[in-house]
Amino acid sequence: MGLQQLKHRFTVRLMKVNQWRMNKISNQNFIIVLAVIVGIFGGIAASILKGMTHFIARTLQDDIDWHYKYSIYLIFPLIGILLSVLYVRKFLKGKKLEHGITPIIYAISRKSSRIPSHNIFSQIITSAITVGFGGSSGLEAPIALSGSAIGSNTARFFGLQYKEVTMLLACGAAAGISGAFNSPLAGMVFAIEILLPEFSIPIFIPLLISAAVAAVISRILYAEPLFHAATSDWEMGALLFYVLLALVVGAYTIYFAKISTTIKKLFGKIRNPYTKVWVSGISLGLMIFLFPTLYGEGYIAIQNILDGKFDAIVKNSLFAEYKDIGIVVLAYTVLTLFTKSFAALFTLNGGGNGGVFGPSLVMGGLLGFAFSYGVNLTGMVELNVPNFTMAGMAGALSGIMHAPLTGIFLIAEITGGYTLMVPLMIVASISYLINRSVLKHSIYTKVLAESGDLLSYENKDRTVLSMMKIRYVLEKNFVVLAPKETPEMRKSAIIHSKRNIFPIVDADGKFLSMIYSEQLFSILLGEVEGKDQAFELLGQKPKDFICISENMEIVMAKMNKDDVWILPVLDKEGHYLGFVSKASVFNKYRSLLMRQGSYLS
Structure with missing residues (x-):
């Protein structure tokens, strides 16, 4: 049996399981189940990371006379960073390994809360090597990113929507922090304060469950506390x-x-x-x-x-x-x-x-x-x-x-x-x-x-606009006219077109100008001259154009400045790609606003 067949069978079975789950288990209860699972794996990941890091550090430091450590300290951090870089370049094969909490926030804002699955283990390996060899950084951000990847990919595995994926991503981050510090309350607060700045009461339950489960698992597998202090009351x-x-x-x-x-x-x-x-x-x-x-x-x-x-x-x-x-x-x-x-x-x-x-x-x-x-x-x-x-x-x-x-x-x-x-x-x-x-x-x-x-x-x-990509609102179903063609030659296509604007594009795909249907119908009905005139003579330049790499704030600013409802989209070389209209932007804006408004409800 080939790999493709196995993959197909697995997908079919997963769909059946999901269908059964949707019929038998409410979405709210299923999130609770997944929060427990994410908490378990988040706690395991935190324990593995702490255990690996401290094992490496103890191995390098035990039985070495202190006077020799002065010279060895010059080498250890260099080796740790080098091994981390080699791991990324040799084993991840072009995949990017990011660090810190910023990638998690970016994933929520711009990537539909999707975090590449390799972060589950890559964050653990590279941070354990870096810190274990003396790198002067912390393990908390890597374990938060690893936990977020666990939550995100668990939700995607079961085909959940953005709202649920974001929820479980936050559960994973909470589990990671909770497992790293054995502090479930701090893990939950971290997820709310850093990742989910606008929240509602129902999200407390999955976060609490993931954080609590992770703390229990971490304490079972790696019970060594981070700090112990005999505190006295303040004066x-x-x-x-x-x-x-x-x-x-x-x-x-x-x-x-x-x-x-x-x-x-x-x-x-x-x-x-x-x-x-x-x-x-x-x-x-x-x-x-x-x-x-x-x-x-x-x-x-x-x-x-x-x-x-x-x-x-x-x-x-x-x-x-x-x-x-x-x-x-x-x-x-x-x-x-x-x-x-x-x-x-x-x-x-x-x-x-x-x-x-x-x-x-x-x-x-x-x-x-x-x-x-x-x-x-x-x-x-x-x-x-x-x-x-x-x-x-x-x-x-x-x-x-x-x-x-x-x-x-x-x-x-x-x-x-x-x-x-x-x-x-x-x-x-x-x-x-x-x-x-x-x-x-x-x-x-x-x-x-x-x-x-x-x-x-x-x-x-502004936030919703920043979440849009031009390619998501790009409209391409326009009849493209060649510069040497005439209205008479393209009569049938013009009449049957459902759009009222026609781009004029040369043989190399470069955008030259455009012409509106009102002008073309007047020509074809004989109201004005021009049936046999080339489109390059009849076309008119747009008031502006949009580069595919521009963000939606710039697009809307251009439309509002000239009070136009539609503009052509070109690449950096001036090749025609399609049009963007205010209608398509508003439709996408409405769907994103609904998604954004519901992801924490």
Whole structure:
């Protein structure tokens, strides 16, 4: 039996199963079933990713004397990024591997929530290699993208519509975050806040189920907690210092967003992917040599701070002999903080896989530690350093991602610091407001907003137009006239045409002009001269034309400017492709508006 026959049989059986399912199970109940399945596989994926990453890191670091690690650290990150690039180029065969949360948002906005299935495993493999070998990025964005791919492809496998595909994509992302942090509430809030900014109450149930199931599966397969902290209640006297910390964190998130854009542009000028590997790998190795805390995710340093081991950040560095000098610890922490931003961005832009989700937590934690530790050095007050460290983590995540609720609930959940809810809320909200006042879009949505690919609820008309492609509204059922032909020669075609406009196109397919049916009928009825005149003499130039590569906002602007209802569409070389009319645009707009309005209902 051939492959095509097997594929056909499988398709037929799947259709029968789907038909039975639609007759026996309501769509709402079926979504719940799929949410459980997505949660299971999302939890498994998160456990595999954490297990692989930590296995690689332990294998590389165990039984190696520390003095030798200085030189080895120069090599490990380079090897990890190189292996990631080789995997993409050799195994994905031309398929693109994207990183971060941005591809998920783009898929919802422009790709009908479809995420290529290879992301299910490719994100796990490449990010485990990158971070396990010392790449200074996080695992949370890759697992969110992997989970989203699980949800998206599960929904497509059962032939569900855009509304359900988007729902399960969000369930997959929630499951991934929940499994990575063992924090179901934060996973659900992340999906709502980042992926589904306009939502209704019914979506809570599938998201909660997926996130909860993933947390259970992850805890069964990989029970090691991300952080453990013995939190104590916050004091009213420290309230002003939490506000000051929020101001500092908010300013830092703006700095990080701007430096992210700069580094991305610099790496964008390097065309050869292997040159990027060398530049990022060697630079990262040198940074880790000077600041060992930058190796991998960096969560160990944060845990040491939460445990009260404030000198641990200096202990294994070249400055270890000064670990008992407070001002050295503070200065070294600040240097590590700013170097972390470069290390994370070099890792991601150089070809490694990961995200800024994890680095945001680490940078926020270091900033919270440096702030409180520095204040304590003055001897004027005594702040609770672990509490400020956790508040800094929430603030950085809130500002960089524009996700204050995610920052609050994630830190409260993974550290058990629910007693810190008020400080977390203060720092996260102020940091978010500061960043938002300067930067309208988050680090995830800035690129999409600039390209017009962001699904925005503040301007629905523009958003829906941006979702349209000209090829979807292109009309081609027009009678094409040759420049040397005459109305008499094409009399029959003109009379029987259902359109009132006729393009005049030369032998090479180049658009020359057009002519309306009213003029042609007047000629054929003898009301005016021209039966034997060539169309190239009778035609008239359109007021404007549309290039196939233009977006729909430009198209509508051209139509409104000249008050026309139809315009010809040409390619870059001027070849005729068809026409776009306002009627076709409005019909497509109405269908997209209905789809957009229902996808979260």
